[in-house]
Amino acid sequence: xxxxSQHPSWVICKSGTSVKIECRSLDFQATTMFWYRQFPKQSLxxxxxxxEGSKATYEQGVxxxxxxxxxxxxxxxxxxxxxxxxxxxxxxxxxxxxxxxGELFFGEGSRLTVL
Amino acid sequence: GENVEQHPSTLSVQEGxxxxxxxTYSDSASNYFPWYKQELGKRPQLIIDIRSNVGEKKDQRIxxxxxxxxxxxxxxxTETQPEDSAVxxxxxxxxxxGNQFYFGTGTSLTVIP
Numbered sequence: 001x002x003x004x005s006q007h008p009s010w011v012i013c014k015s016g017t018s019v020k021i022e023c024r025s026l027d028f029q030a031t032t033m034f035w036y037r038q039f040p041k042q043s044l045x046x047x048x049x050x051x052e053g054s055k056a057t058y059e060q061g062v063x064x065x066x067x068x069x070x071x072x073x074x075x076x077x078x079x080x081x082x083x084x085x086x087x088x089x090x091x092x093x094x095x096x097x098x099x100x101x102g103e104l105f106f107g108e109g110s111r112l113t114v115l
Numbered sequence: 116g117e118n119v120e121q122h123p124s125t126l127s128v129q130e131g132x133x134x135x136x137x138x139t140y141s142d143s144a145s146n147y148f149p150w151y152k153q154e155l156g157k158r159p160q161l162i163i164d165i166r167s168n169v170g171e172k173k174d175q176r177i178x179x180x181x182x183x184x185x186x187x188x189x190x191x192x193t194e195t196q197p198e199d200s201a202v203x204x205x206x207x208x209x210x211x212x213g214n215q216f217y218f219g220t221g222t223s224l225t226v227i228p
Binding site: 032034036041042043044045046049059060091093095097101102103104106107108109111 | 116121147149156157158159160161164166202204208210213214215216217218219220221223
């Protein structure tokens with residue numbers, strides 16, 4: 001099956017620093033990827049739609065200047081959490097669209113802890 | 116936007132019994148309803164899905180039913196096994212406008228041996 005990989009799987013950073021998380025589709029091209037945020041024991045909240053070669057589309061309530069998304073190639077989308085604060089600590093998961101409607105594959109997630 | 120509600124939030128069943136999880140959605144344009152199983156700290160795994168042109172779908176011990184009029188859909192797991200223990204999420208999407216999935220709040224299922 002299709003593989004989507006995230007890196008890093010776990011990152012700890014100091015408050016005020018920026019952290020970049022990568023989402024790669026390893027064996028298929030993905031013009032569209034999605035970023036989600038998941039708090040402990042809670043649901044996956046869609047943050048934004050990442051479109052290759054164009055600006056990301058953010059869901060209502062998500063700060064675009066806080067969560068920078070770049071989708072520079074058909075196999076890579078990055079999420080940068082800028083000036084991270086403890087409340088940004090969360091599990092961030094990406095998914096990639098392979099082509100057929102509804103065909104999404106999820107990454108393994110990245111756990112961010114901001115001290 | 117789409118709002119998906121899911122019940123119950125926790126569910127415990129004896130091994131061999133059935134488990135039912137229910138979801139409702141708000142956007143009548145949603146036409147795709149997947150169910151995911153997520154183990155702690157891992158990626159969600161698709162277990163079954165249903166499209167709006169179908170009322171029921173079954174795959175071995177797992178089945179999903181959809182009532183478009185009432186805007187609700189349900190997951191049914193029969194003959195539950197301890198390895199079914201996990202968190203289950205429903206989701207809704209309008210595939211005509213993209214693959215944005217809106218997830219329910221999750222159900223933590225525990226199957227007691």
